[in-house]
Amino acid sequence: RKAGSEWLVTSQDTEAHICDVHEELVQKLCLNVLTDRQFCVILNPVGPTGIAQMGLRKLVTGPTQFFLQPGEELEDEEIFDKYVLGKDQALLLTAREDFDDGETKRIAGERWMVHGPCEYVPPVTVNVLEVRQSIPLDI
Numbered sequence: 001r002k003a004g005s006e007w008l009v010t011s012q013d014t015e016a017h018i019c020d021v022h023e024e025l026v027q028k029l030c031l032n033v034l035t036d037r038q039f040c041v042i043l044n045p046v047g048p049t050g051i052a053q054m055g056l057r058k059l060v061t062g063p064t065q066f067f068l069q070p071g072e073e074l075e076d077e078e079i080f081d082k083y084v085l086g087k088d089q090a091l092l093l094t095a096r097e098d099f100d101d102g103e104t105k106r107i108a109g110e111r112w113m114v115h116g117p118c119e120y121v122p123p124v125t126v127n128v129l130e131v132r133q134s135i136p137l138d139i
Contacts, residue, residue: 008067032074034062037082039121041075042068057124085116088134099125 008029009017019025034040038061045058052071060066061082068074083091090113095106106112106125113132114120122128 008069010067026070029067031065031067032079033065034060034079036063037084038062038079039082040079041124043073043075044071046070046072059121059124061121083120083122083128083131085114085118085120085131087117089116090114090132090134091120092129092132093122094127094129096125096127099123 032040040060042058042060043056044052044054045056046069047053052069057075085091092111092113095108095110097108099106111129
């Protein structure tokens, strides 16, 4: 290993780890556990080569469990619940960047709504602005 490099040691790697003279414990991490109704976004995810991909975002949906690799962070330091919309609810969304949403091409800054009933997990290219409730006009 090179000087200054960081790595993760888990119980799958070894039962115990004693730091060498030239090693230092940086941080103890907790296991992140997602149920089938949760998701999170990892900032600066580590790629297949083991190097952090700075500026990228990665969507992780449950059920799963994982440790954050050195350099990775959870967006807003939080695990989110999936949006469960009733028939009288909708999400107001905006595109963070240009992308294809199925058959629709979305442009950065564009706004649209997703209507319930449904479960929704926003992709990394989308921001959820608010949850809207329908207003009955007749009583």
